[in-house]
Amino acid sequence: MTSPLLESRRELRKCAFQALMSLEFGSDLETACRFAYTHDREDADVQLPNFLVELVSGVQAKKDDLDKQITQHLKTGWTIDRLTLVEKTLLRLGVFEITSFDTPQLVAVNEAIELAKSFSDQKSARFINGLLSQFVTEED
Known part of the structure; x- marks a missing residue:
């Protein structure tokens, strides 16, 4: 079972x-x-x-498109290559769920934050929250 x-x-x-x-x-x-x-x-x-x-x-x-979307929301001077693989993967998953999937936007953000807490650290979780929150604002 x-x-x-x-x-x-x-x-x-x-x-x-x-x-x-x-x-x-x-x-x-x-x-x-x-x-x-x-x-x-x-x-x-x-x-x-x-x-x-x-x-x-x-x-x-949609990996390349997701990376472009993420890059547009990074601070000046930052590139996606500067992010850890965990952060890139979580951001791709979060942006995909927010923009292209049936998951409610706030749920997608929260789930990405929880994964960041499990697989990275609190600083990473705050970063993921800040960046993904920008996509929620755009979509409303």
């Missing part, structure tokens, strides 16, 4: 972040998603949730 925790959007978003990180090091989408979703499960032969696959494939497909 599938654990309710693994099926929550928060947990699937965490898996999407892990899959996106894996893709930065040369994995393929299916393998990255499958490993992120099944690494702590006994049964690795399960169907991947659509939410997970759609997040990862969407961010990958």
Whole structure:
């Protein structure tokens, strides 16, 4: 039986972040998603949730466009290359959810902040909040 925790959007978003990180090091989408979703499960032969696959494939497909959008909101003198890989990945995921997915904007920002707290530090979480909040203001 599938654990309710693994099926929550928060947990699937965490898996999407892990899959996106894996893709930065040369994995393929299916393998990255499958490993992120099944690494702590006994049964690795399960169907991947659509939410997970759609997040990862969407961010990958729009990666260059997302990077351009993020760059437009960085302070003068900053480039996307100056950000850590964790920050870039979280920002891409957050901007994608805000601009191209059915996630409510404030939920997308909050979820990115929570992931930053788990995978980085408080300073990074504040940075993610500040940058993603600019997208929420634009979209309203």
